[in-house]
Amino acid sequence: MATHKPPGSEHIEMTNPVTEQGEGKEAMTIAEKAYLATETEHTMTASLAFKRYRKACLWSMAFSLTIIMDGYDTAILGSLQAFPAFKYRFGHQVGDTSDYQLNPQWQVAIGLSNPLGNLIGVYINSFMTERIGHKKALIGTLVYLTGAIFITFFAQSVEMFFAGSLLSGLAWGVFTTMAPAYASEVCPVVLRSYLETWVVTCWGIGQFVSFGLLKAFSSKERDYWAWRIPIGVQWAWPVLIIPILVFAPESPWWLVRKGRLEAAERSTLRLSSMTPHEAKQAVALMIHTNELEKAECQGAGMLDCFRGTNLRRTEIACAAWTIQQLSGFVVSGYGTYFFQQAGLKTQDSFSMSVGQAGIHLVCNLAALPIHGRFGRRPLFLLGIVAMSCTWFIIGFVALAPASTAQGYAESAIYLLWYVFYQTTVGPGAYVIVGESSTTRLRSHTISLARNCYNVASILNKVVGPYILNPTAGNWKGKCGFLTGGILVVCFAWAYFRLPEMRGRTYEELDILFGMRLKAREFKGQPVDIAMREIQRGEEEEKGRFEPVQSATEQRM
Numbered sequence: 001m002a003t004h005k006p007p008g009s010e011h012i013e014m015t016n017p018v019t020e021q022g023e024g025k026e027a028m029t030i031a032e033k034a035y036l037a038t039e040t041e042h043t044m045t046a047s048l049a050f051k052r053y054r055k056a057c058l059w060s061m062a063f064s065l066t067i068i069m070d071g072y073d074t075a076i077l078g079s080l081q082a083f084p085a086f087k088y089r090f091g092h093q094v095g096d097t098s099d100y101q102l103n104p105q106w107q108v109a110i111g112l113s114n115p116l117g118n119l120i121g122v123y124i125n126s127f128m129t130e131r132i133g134h135k136k137a138l139i140g141t142l143v144y145l146t147g148a149i150f151i152t153f154f155a156q157s158v159e160m161f162f163a164g165s166l167l168s169g170l171a172w173g174v175f176t177t178m179a180p181a182y183a184s185e186v187c188p189v190v191l192r193s194y195l196e197t198w199v200v201t202c203w204g205i206g207q208f209v210s211f212g213l214l215k216a217f218s219s220k221e222r223d224y225w226a227w228r229i230p231i232g233v234q235w236a237w238p239v240l241i242i243p244i245l246v247f248a249p250e251s252p253w254w255l256v257r258k259g260r261l262e263a264a265e266r267s268t269l270r271l272s273s274m275t276p277h278e279a280k281q282a283v284a285l286m287i288h289t290n291e292l293e294k295a296e297c298q299g300a301g302m303l304d305c306f307r308g309t310n311l312r313r314t315e316i317a318c319a320a321w322t323i324q325q326l327s328g329f330v331v332s333g334y335g336t337y338f339f340q341q342a343g344l345k346t347q348d349s350f351s352m353s354v355g356q357a358g359i360h361l362v363c364n365l366a367a368l369p370i371h372g373r374f375g376r377r378p379l380f381l382l383g384i385v386a387m388s389c390t391w392f393i394i395g396f397v398a399l400a401p402a403s404t405a406q407g408y409a410e411s412a413i414y415l416l417w418y419v420f421y422q423t424t425v426g427p428g429a430y431v432i433v434g435e436s437s438t439t440r441l442r443s444h445t446i447s448l449a450r451n452c453y454n455v456a457s458i459l460n461k462v463v464g465p466y467i468l469n470p471t472a473g474n475w476k477g478k479c480g481f482l483t484g485g486i487l488v489v490c491f492a493w494a495y496f497r498l499p500e501m502r503g504r505t506y507e508e509l510d511i512l513f514g515m516r517l518k519a520r521e522f523k524g525q526p527v528d529i530a531m532r533e534i535q536r537g538e539e540e541e542k543g544r545f546e547p548v549q550s551a552t553e554q555r556m
Contacts, residue, residue: 036281041189041505046372049190056271060183060195062244064202066138066175069145069237071206073172076230077114077165079214079336079353084346085226090158104465104472106158111334111461113162115454117169118176122454125174126302126447130257133250134182137174142238142245145171153231168234173454177446184434184442185253186271189505193371196434197364197427204360204422209233211336211357215350253439256286257300286439289507293440300440305448309513313436316498317449320380320432323490325456327387327425330464330479331414338414341468341476343407352411356418363422370423375523376432377500383424384491390417391484398477410477435501438510495519 050057080086084100091100102110121141128137148171151164179202183195213230220226249271255264261283268279305314331338335356339349371379394413400406437445467473499522501509508527517525 040278040281041285042503044188044190046190046194049188052274053187053191053272055273056186057191057195059248059271060179060186061198062241062248063134063138063182064179064195064199065237065241065244066142067179067199067202068206068209069234070172070175071203072210072234072237073165073168073206074114074203075207075210075353075357076214077110079211079350080110080227083214083227084218085220085223088222089224089227090161102158104469106162107465107469108462109162110158110165111464112458113165114169114172115457115461117166117171118173118454118457119451121170121173122177122447122450123173124170125177126443128174129178129181129254129443130300133254134178135245135248135250138178139242139245141171141174141178142242146235146238149231149234153228173450177443177450180430180434181442181446182251185251185439186249189503190372192434193376193427193431193502194368196430197368197371199430200367200422200427201361201364204357204364207360208354208357211350211353214336215347215354218346218350252283253286253442256283256290257440261287285505285507289439289505289510292507292510293438300444302444302448305441305444309516310438310441310445313438313513314445314448316436317433317445318452319493319497320429320436321449321453322456323384323494324425324429325453325460326486326490327384327421327483328417329456329460329483329486330467330475331483332460334464334468335414337468339407339411341470341474342410343402343404344411352415356415359415359418360422363419364427367423367427371427371431375500375502376428376435377494377498377519377523379424380428380432380498381491381494383420383428384487384494386420387417387425388484388487388491390414390420391480391487393480394477395480395484398480406477432498432501435504435509439506499523 044052087100087102090106091102093099094101125137125141128140145168148164148167151167152161153164155161155164179199180196183199184192187195210230213233217223217226217229249267250263252264252267252271255261255267264283264286265276265279268274268282269276272279272282274282304310325332336349336353339352340346344352390413394410394417397406397409397413433446433449465472467475467479497519499512499517499519501522504512504527511527512522512525515525
């Protein structure tokens, strides 16, 4: 590729720029290197990117292993409500029958323990990561979680179990925001969807292991260890993950934000098979993007997520993750319990949950090429429509007289909904959240978005037991009408507000959001970065905004 100088690059040439003499040509400025790095991003195929960034993919996948723990715990807490040994230990006998049930209040409390802990952990992560980096924050959180698991494992009362789950939730809040942020920062544009989908796949792996263990012990109705062993398995994950993460490279984007440019170049070399010259170009693009974002929004705090064009980007991230939770509202957090209320036997309900976890893994693998090839917007819209239809069908089926056949029909349609979810909105939300934020505000934006998800989850956990519990609302499948109606509203938002971000570098997204385009105009809008630099220089000369000193200038 020719290393011509893009028009307008003179406006951001530094007083003592990082330069590189190559093949007898004149030294290049940061802007020129950024221009070349952008062109490389656009011409790179997925196969070439996997080959060139295989180390980055492996490290991103290693960070995402912590999501297994979140998926495992979420499935545990949702399914323990229907687990015979757990109900026998912490519940009460229903009448003269041999059935035991938790009080709806404690069903709600245990269901809330994860999202409430997540709410706090997510915000802790947003500040901790920006201060000490992804690697140290994640290893420290894993060490903390190892101790917190002791409380739930040795719980002697439902109150103690709730406290342990709440404290463990702090760590899971860190994991859910750390993995997608790291994946979006260490890999090129063409690989974003693949690695964000892997994050969701890890969640499915945890869910699958959880349901498998619960099914294995579901017949031991009064065994003291039947519910403890699945809790104790959580200790295996930190033991496996910490030794791997000790050798992980830090995100070069975080290093650039901290002004540690040489360390960013070393990290880039560790994450790819680039030459030192190419690594300098890649870091130059990071510097250039960081400077553009500093010029557009001087601050990098939580409140800056609600200023200027960042407000729209925060809205998109928050809505994408909230729709994830709303798409299965009432039922998604209590899948096994829903199967039982639909009329399935205990063993059959856990078998159905294991099948659901298997669907998760298969559909996520199918989603890898789908999200890599097609845009975010059409898949998201199509998924919402398909899910809404399945929920309305469940609602109509539930109007028929109760029978075993009806219960299996509702459960089968629910699994069809899960297929649509795990191939569209499930992984798609992670990709959208990773792309919609600016690089300087990524940790804060992802934290806000995840906590919108957690708030929706809390609402789900509170409402769910009272709607599904036979001693309360006893809606059963008729809750499909409620969830289907909510998805109609979600479709309206996505149609008018969700833009197409596939194939865009972070610098291009900064420019597109700055143009204040309608959602449908993003896809076909050309972006001339060189012309943008000319306009930026003219604005600086007119005093519309002061030039921001670069990280290189600050250091020299």
